[in-house]
Amino acid sequence: MTRLASGGRIDRSRPLRFTFDALPHTGFAGDTLASALLANGVRVVSQSVTYGRLRGIFSAGVEEPNALVQVGGGTGSEPMLRATQVELYDGLVAESLNARGRLSPEPDVARYDKLFAHCDVLVVGGGSTGLAAALAAGKAGARVILADEQAEVGGTFLGGRDLIDGRPATDWLAEVATDLAALPEVRVLSRATAVGYYDQNCVLIAQRRTAHLGPAAPAAMARQRLWQVRAKQVVLATGAHERPMVFAENDRPGIMLAGAVRTYVNRYGVVPGHRAVIFTNNDSAYACAIDLDDAGLDVPAVVDVRPNPAGGWPDRVRERGIEVLAGQVVSDTAGGNRGLESVWAGQRIDCDLLCVSGGFNPAVHLFIQSQGRLRYDEILACFVPDEAPQAVAVAGAANGTFGLRDCIQEGLAAGAAAASAVGFGDGHPAGAPQVETVAEHPIVPFWLVPDESGATQFVDLERDVTVADVRRAVGAGMQSVEHVKRYTTIGTGSDQGKTAGINSAAIVGALLGQPVAAIGTTTFRPPYVPVSFALFAGRTRGQLFDPARVTPIHPWHVAHGAVFENVGQWKRPWYFPHDGETMEQAVLRECRAVREGVAAMDVSTLGKIDIQGTDALRFLNRIYTNAYDTLAVGHCRYGLMCKADGMVFDDGVVMHVGPDRYLATTTSGGAAAVLDWMEEWLQTEWPDFRVRLTSVSDQWATVAVAGPRSREVLRALAPAMAADAVSFPFMAIREGMVAGIPARVCRISFSGELAFEINVASWYGLRLWEAVMAAGEPFGITPYGTEAMHVLRAEKGYAIIGQDTDGTVTPQDLGMSWVVSKKKDFIGRRSHRRADTARPDRMHLVGLLPVEPEDLLPEGAQLILEPRQEPPVAIVGHVTSSYRSAALGRTFALALVKGGRDRMASQVYAPLPDRLHPATVTEPIFYDKEGLVRDG
Amino acid sequence: MLLIPCPWCGQRDEIEFRYGGAAHVEYPADPETVDDATWARYLFVRPNPKGPLAERWCHSQGCRRWFNIVRDTVTHQIMRSYRMEEAP
Amino acid sequence: MSGSEHPDHLWRNPDPKRSYDVVIVGGGGHGLSTAYYLARNHGITNVAVLERGWLAGGNMARNTTVIRSNYLWDESAAIYEHSMKLWETLAEDLDYDILFSQRGVLNLTHSLHDTREAHRRVYANRLNGIDAEWLTPEEIKEFCPIVNLSPDLRYPVMGASLQRRGGIAKHDYVAWAFARQADAFGVDLVQNCEVTGFDLDGGRVTGVQTSRGPIAAGKVALCAAGHSTVLAAMVGLDLPIQSHPLQALVSELLEPALNCVVLSNAVHVYVSQAHKGELVMGAGIDPFISYAQRGSPHIIEYQLAAAVELFPIFSRAHVVRTWGGIVDVSPDASPIVGLTPIENLFVNCGWGTGGFKATPASGWVYAHTIARGEPHPLNAPFSLDRFARGALIDEHGAAAVAH
Ligand SMILES: Cc1cc2nc3c(=O)[nH]c(=O)nc-3n(C[C@H](O)[C@H](O)[C@H](O)COP(=O)(O)OP(=O)(O)OC[C@H]3O[C@@H](n4cnc5c(N)ncnc54)[C@H](O)[C@@H]3O)c2cc1C
Numbered sequence A: 001m002t003r004l005a006s007g008g009r010i011d012r013s014r015p016l017r018f019t020f021d022a023l024p025h026t027g028f029a030g031d032t033l034a035s036a037l038l039a040n041g042v043r044v045v046s047q048s049v050t051y052g053r054l055r056g057i058f059s060a061g062v063e064e065p066n067a068l069v070q071v072g073g074g075t076g077s078e079p080m081l082r083a084t085q086v087e088l089y090d091g092l093v094a095e096s097l098n099a100r101g102r103l104s105p106e107p108d109v110a111r112y113d114k115l116f117a118h119c120d121v122l123v124v125g126g127g128s129t130g131l132a133a134a135l136a137a138g139k140a141g142a143r144v145i146l147a148d149e150q151a152e153v154g155g156t157f158l159g160g161r162d163l164i165d166g167r168p169a170t171d172w173l174a175e176v177a178t179d180l181a182a183l184p185e186v187r188v189l190s191r192a193t194a195v196g197y198y199d200q201n202c203v204l205i206a207q208r209r210t211a212h213l214g215p216a217a218p219a220a221m222a223r224q225r226l227w228q229v230r231a232k233q234v235v236l237a238t239g240a241h242e243r244p245m246v247f248a249e250n251d252r253p254g255i256m257l258a259g260a261v262r263t264y265v266n267r268y269g270v271v272p273g274h275r276a277v278i279f280t281n282n283d284s285a286y287a288c289a290i291d292l293d294d295a296g297l298d299v300p301a302v303v304d305v306r307p308n309p310a311g312g313w314p315d316r317v318r319e320r321g322i323e324v325l326a327g328q329v330v331s332d333t334a335g336g337n338r339g340l341e342s343v344w345a346g347q348r349i350d351c352d353l354l355c356v357s358g359g360f361n362p363a364v365h366l367f368i369q370s371q372g373r374l375r376y377d378e379i380l381a382c383f384v385p386d387e388a389p390q391a392v393a394v395a396g397a398a399n400g401t402f403g404l405r406d407c408i409q410e411g412l413a414a415g416a417a418a419a420s421a422v423g424f425g426d427g428h429p430a431g432a433p434q435v436e437t438v439a440e441h442p443i444v445p446f447w448l449v450p451d452e453s454g455a456t457q458f459v460d461l462e463r464d465v466t467v468a469d470v471r472r473a474v475g476a477g478m479q480s481v482e483h484v485k486r487y488t489t490i491g492t493g494s495d496q497g498k499t500a501g502i503n504s505a506a507i508v509g510a511l512l513g514q515p516v517a518a519i520g521t522t523t524f525r526p527p528y529v530p531v532s533f534a535l536f537a538g539r540t541r542g543q544l545f546d547p548a549r550v551t552p553i554h555p556w557h558v559a560h561g562a563v564f565e566n567v568g569q570w571k572r573p574w575y576f577p578h579d580g581e582t583m584e585q586a587v588l589r590e591c592r593a594v595r596e597g598v599a600a601m602d603v604s605t606l607g608k609i610d611i612q613g614t615d616a617l618r619f620l621n622r623i624y625t626n627a628y629d630t631l632a633v634g635h636c637r638y639g640l641m642c643k644a645d646g647m648v649f650d651d652g653v654v655m656h657v658g659p660d661r662y663l664a665t666t667t668s669g670g671a672a673a674v675l676d677w678m679e680e681w682l683q684t685e686w687p688d689f690r691v692r693l694t695s696v697s698d699q700w701a702t703v704a705v706a707g708p709r710s711r712e713v714l715r716a717l718a719p720a721m722a723a724d725a726v727s728f729p730f731m732a733i734r735e736g737m738v739a740g741i742p743a744r745v746c747r748i749s750f751s752g753e754l755a756f757e758i759n760v761a762s763w764y765g766l767r768l769w770e771a772v773m774a775a776g777e778p779f780g781i782t783p784y785g786t787e788a789m790h791v792l793r794a795e796k797g798y799a800i801i802g803q804d805t806d807g808t809v810t811p812q813d814l815g816m817s818w819v820v821s822k823k824k825d826f827i828g829r830r831s832h833r834r835a836d837t838a839r840p841d842r843m844h845l846v847g848l849l850p851v852e853p854e855d856l857l858p859e860g861a862q863l864i865l866e867p868r869q870e871p872p873v874a875i876v877g878h879v880t881s882s883y884r885s886a887a888l889g890r891t892f893a894l895a896l897v898k899g900g901r902d903r904m905a906s907q908v909y910a911p912l913p914d915r916l917h918p919a920t921v922t923e924p925i926f927y928d929k930e931g932l933v934r935d936g
Numbered sequence B: 001m002l003l004i005p006c007p008w009c010g011q012r013d014e015i016e017f018r019y020g021g022a023a024h025v026e027y028p029a030d031p032e033t034v035d036d037a038t039w040a041r042y043l044f045v046r047p048n049p050k051g052p053l054a055e056r057w058c059h060s061q062g063c064r065r066w067f068n069i070v071r072d073t074v075t076h077q078i079m080r081s082y083r084m085e086e087a088p
Numbered sequence C: 001m002s003g004s005e006h007p008d009h010l011w012r013n014p015d016p017k018r019s020y021d022v023v024i025v026g027g028g029g030h031g032l033s034t035a036y037y038l039a040r041n042h043g044i045t046n047v048a049v050l051e052r053g054w055l056a057g058g059n060m061a062r063n064t065t066v067i068r069s070n071y072l073w074d075e076s077a078a079i080y081e082h083s084m085k086l087w088e089t090l091a092e093d094l095d096y097d098i099l100f101s102q103r104g105v106l107n108l109t110h111s112l113h114d115t116r117e118a119h120r121r122v123y124a125n126r127l128n129g130i131d132a133e134w135l136t137p138e139e140i141k142e143f144c145p146i147v148n149l150s151p152d153l154r155y156p157v158m159g160a161s162l163q164r165r166g167g168i169a170k171h172d173y174v175a176w177a178f179a180r181q182a183d184a185f186g187v188d189l190v191q192n193c194e195v196t197g198f199d200l201d202g203g204r205v206t207g208v209q210t211s212r213g214p215i216a217a218g219k220v221a222l223c224a225a226g227h228s229t230v231l232a233a234m235v236g237l238d239l240p241i242q243s244h245p246l247q248a249l250v251s252e253l254l255e256p257a258l259n260c261v262v263l264s265n266a267v268h269v270y271v272s273q274a275h276k277g278e279l280v281m282g283a284g285i286d287p288f289i290s291y292a293q294r295g296s297p298h299i300i301e302y303q304l305a306a307a308v309e310l311f312p313i314f315s316r317a318h319v320v321r322t323w324g325g326i327v328d329v330s331p332d333a334s335p336i337v338g339l340t341p342i343e344n345l346f347v348n349c350g351w352g353t354g355g356f357k358a359t360p361a362s363g364w365v366y367a368h369t370i371a372r373g374e375p376h377p378l379n380a381p382f383s384l385d386r387f388a389r390g391a392l393i394d395e396h397g398a399a400a401v402a403h
């Protein structure tokens, strides 16, 4: 048993059962999976990714490179978690991994959410520094968020044995926590890791909310939460990561970071071995020796690379009879399948635990993400924060300040300064508590124990990279750490090289004869720790991925069995099949109804823009290719618009509804883009125009009633409205009551048949539709969907923007010169004169009649002139729309064909996998060329 | 996630805005009289500096106003925000 | 094994000479392949590649390595298919295992409109001699079982186009392979050497100013991707290029889960699983101009939402690292490769979000253009003057697929 009888912050009264690799174990509340494994004597936790070497728990925190586990049970299985960060719960099931995780096929039913928060001061890290900073800022009155990654605040000093004001530091901690809780403007987030630092002090914080509860997690609670915090000031108190030592066979289970060992002993009451050697280049590891000695372990030696370590810490250790091997290194180790058995430090020393410390790297990851710069500090032998462009301060160990007293002081000062920078307090912190300090003997940077081969000197444990690999990379000509990283894969693991990065830079430097300062670090990228895909996705899932828009008439469509099509964000009825009908049969029936009787369609999805003001006419004349000067009130006109490059962008109908007032419709998918486009020109190019634009797409519901008998339906609905061809001519607008609802009726047709579009306030939409269906019943009124609409318009040769065009098509290409004014400037006009745009042999919209009347060409089929198939074949165009027509009793298509208008009556071929399909080029109009049926 | 100062609404998250590219691009006074190369420059060539850039944004999820800011394309710091009618 | 898949020698690290026949500005994939083909195809070896940072540390080191040639327009299809053919023998040609894997690229469609355009592309590809297939949802299930084919998706998968010859390669290895062979031909690869100005004599370029001193050059070839306009501005040349952040990410190493490359333009997902096991995924571009090599997190958030919708199995995978490149976007999403109005100055840029796959062909045609002083037939349509004529090659259009 390696659990101490007392001590630590675990609750021995709450044992928790768990399994690791199917073997049952027991830990206590307050344990991490790592501390519980160590307490159960589990030394080997993984095999390395490349060499299959045995590995044990190496650290006690986020930097863990070895103890990567798959955690499953209850709520689904999650890959590649660090055992050092998994809180133990009863029933936890974990498996070891060799650096590669498994995706569980079970659906993840958990909820992940997001929260946007704002504060004056964000403090990242709840160790001594961060707590002090939060306290100082909070007391000054600032709105503070303190985020800490662990289950409880306290950070590293939960694993130490410092005294503050003569009492255990944890007493001070409890007081500070109470003080913070009493400040109403301070919010403390635990299990909350700041993972990304973006522009203008935007910090993303990933918070784990239920995983530590295991199966007891409430289902309704979000498993994790992503906080987007926007802070006026940020204080980074993110601590430091201990550096490993690089020597031969330095990867055995039982070789651990010295600071981590202290944490296991003091915080979790676990001793990860029986006989421990310390290997260090600095004083911090001496405290480890003392802790282990107090815990009753044999500590035969501290191996210190410094020639004459002296003063407070070394003396205390020597006083206990622990030998200090000064100026020595551990150059090799031996062991078996339970890990370490002895080390070689000029002599063989038997031990099953080797605690290493190569100094500390400030955790500057977030600082670098904030675009801060680093500088190398020769005295501290590490990279420390330097300049920062954003409003950020770094304090404590993250800033290279390692003593507890100094950390608290720096934290208080940083918190007070941050608060005062945003108007709270005078910037002077309250006095710091008394902390006993011991004069330190300076660190001596030490990067690498000399070794011929370097083949077992591991630099990156997760990626299994050795000094030999680094040597090869440098030998191949690589001089940049970024190249070495890519050549060797150092630092590309899921730990992003937290323990490997600086050592590798120093080793590259050593090999090139340059100081580590000249080599620099690789860039740390978000996220600071791995973040699940699901958390980034948040609630943007399922139907919330992109909420669907539906019209007021939608419930009727659903009730009547419509099959829907996604058009932009809209759900539109595609067709309304009767029982037993195929899509083709339904569409032919719906088309026939329009051509022979009467049919109704919900066209509420069309974009609608209300355009008002004394310059409205001028505005329209610039936006649309055609002119509106002659459009009288009470009439409407088809309009087309181009982008500045002259290519067709959208179309619709412009209604002149009153003096200086128009209503423009747009395509259903294009509404937002068209409004944006209009506003952009209005506000940025023509700010002097007196025009106001308002989107009214959702305010109006519109029902199109089409077919030779549509007038009869309108008469039934609106007896007071004169509907004959003379009183209500084509492209006229009438206002009046329809089915007892105030309505605006337009005589517009997209099918070529007599048709009326009835517009009412959207809350009357369903009532209007039901009234239309009732009034139309005697005439056999048929609801129709987008597919029939597409067929009908194609029979008339009306292009659908986005289907028959693709952003490379001009109005002239569509044969629509009639809608392009010669007299005025409009957006895109100048582009039509460019050499390539004015070419006579551009792609023209034409009709196609397959030679065999039953031959339905697939949309998208390419067209060629010669009846041969072997590639490469010169392509002359493609089919844009293709249908079976009830009215024509055959198939037909629209196509864009090179020089198409000069190819009338000639033959083209669609080469399809089965064979060539010949078709004849025609005018793009197939039905009622003379426009005889328009008036009914 | 940029924090963009709308001159009308104050500072808001980037997700509320639509980008409009470089500001102060002159529409040719009389497009019909310029040659193809000049017109192409208007259509396609925009400032793309490494450093401060005057650019347009539209507060499309807010007040729907277009406005200009000066932003450094290397640091993303925003030095100035001004209304459409204000001088560059 | 790490490291041992690479040769023991990659390149010398020479100091720049005073003068070269050709100076290539930018040591990304395209600059390096241009140097290689200049030497191999045209016998021009007195060449320097000047790189402001470390070789291939720009977009070349940051892309998601999707390789395909199924472009819509004839001009694009021709150059990308030439590239594909070069890829197919590149490992042998360069004597380097670049981990080129033709595992197939699926392009999912989610609307009738997408579907129509995908068909259009499939049909066009076949006539251009490019392998292209249409898969129904049932066939997708067969080919890539983890795609979510549920009709309850907000935008259900309606089908996919598939290019079986498409796939991925290891970007760094590709760059190093070109670099190593160029170096072996005697090309000087000069790092930490930023071009800061040009020497002009009349309307002709004669050399460059650099952070490592002036260097004379018979010809200067720009190959600077996101920095192209910065360089062009030094000689008063306007390029229709905008530089945007493009972000990507990787997961931890995972057991094999995804056997092909999947792109879904409608919802902005493109993903593959690299050889070691990490999921590699790209996002849409950030809208604004930037040289910061960083973008905004909501772009990543949106992309992962789409990814988890399409691949529910990814839900608990973790993002281990995100990053950004600076992509050079042209008005028609097609590259600009050719001569400039300035004599002896050449330009190669505008590959935007999709130039990795073009690395071999881009170098091939650009080397030809530099050596002969006139474009290769494959890059002739991609001239700078196409914009004034209006002869754009609009890969943005309806059938657009990024990457
Ligand atoms: C996130 C991301 C994902 C992508 N995904 C794909 C994909 O899946 N498939 C695909 O085909 N393409 C993809 N791309 C695009 C592809 O990476 C680029 O199109 C391609 O790499 C650009 O060519 P390059 O390699 O020469 O550019 P770069 O590697 O950027 O090379 C340009 C070089 O010029 C140097 N330079 C700049 N200015 C100077 C100067 N003044 N002096 C000296 N040197 C200078 C730069 O430092 C840089 O090294 C992606 C890009 C990104 C950013």
Ligand SMILES: [Zn+2]
Pocket: B006, B007, B008, B009, B010, B059, B062, B063, B064, B065
């Ligand atoms: Zn606003």
